[in-house]
Amino acid sequence: MNKSFYEKTSPENANINSKRIINFINRLEKEEVDMHSILIMRGNKLICEAYYNPFNSNTLHRMFSVTKSVVSMAIGALAEDGVIDLDASITKYFPEYEPEDGFYPYLIETTIRDMLSMTTPHNGTTFDKRSKNNWTESYFTKKPTHRPGTIFSYDTSASHVMAALVEKLTGLSLLDYLRTKGLSKVGFSNESYCISDGCGVSQGGSGMM
Structure with missing residues (x-):
């Protein structure tokens, strides 16, 4: 700060x-x-x-799930600019991850709004955080467990996919995009950054430092 x-x-x-x-x-x-x-x-x-020692005013801390709120801000900015539709299927934005036999029907029903509210079709995080596999892709290839919009489940991978969407559409890192939207003007740390997954995508569920 x-x-x-x-x-x-x-x-x-x-x-x-x-x-x-x-x-x-x-x-x-x-x-x-x-x-x-x-x-x-x-x-x-x-x-x-x-x-408190050994920490000082310049020490960066990992903010973990606070990152999810920052991702939501970025998604809101994209929606306000008309770049995305909150009620569109998330599969519309990631056609590259469609399996040979097509997306699961519950995934096709899943909107960005569902992702933001954690009423997704998955009953939990779809990726193994220790894995270097494509965390974003796992969201579209793991079989859903229920219809979206019906059950709240704490799904960190949903926020990660939202971060991937921001970076895909803007060509900027999550925090750099938000800096263009005025994040720095409110005193947000210029030294802050996000830890990336194995594919270079900001860890939208927990990676903000």
Whole structure:
């Protein structure tokens, strides 16, 4: 985070009792919570900033599933620009992964909106995260378990496919595309990046650093 974007002030100037923050920090230490850093804000005002060794203000952390929200922002930007249709089948955008005997019917029914809401036809992630095989392709070749839009299931591979879609349509990495949409203007770290899968696609489900 670009902290220079925010005004630094005392808790009291933001109508917060500093003793409350001190009590909070003391409790973390008493309960031996393994902290990396603490940043507390109110509005655009940074009222507390602390780091625990060996971490500092320049340490990049893997944000894991926060990445999914960033992917959704990118998909929203593409939809707003009319590049994609949220109610179109996801198979429309990845014809290269169609098996010889065609896509599974439940996959053909699956829309981008289903992917975003995790009501996909898969009951979980379709790829092995330790594998260097094509994670995106696995989404279209693994047999679905149910009709899309009917069951919520935490499907990390759906977010990964969404990241692959962003990068396919824009020719940019996920974060670089969002930077063109103003991500840097809100203080987002210029050093941030996404870990890639074995095929060079940003890990849209968990890879943001």
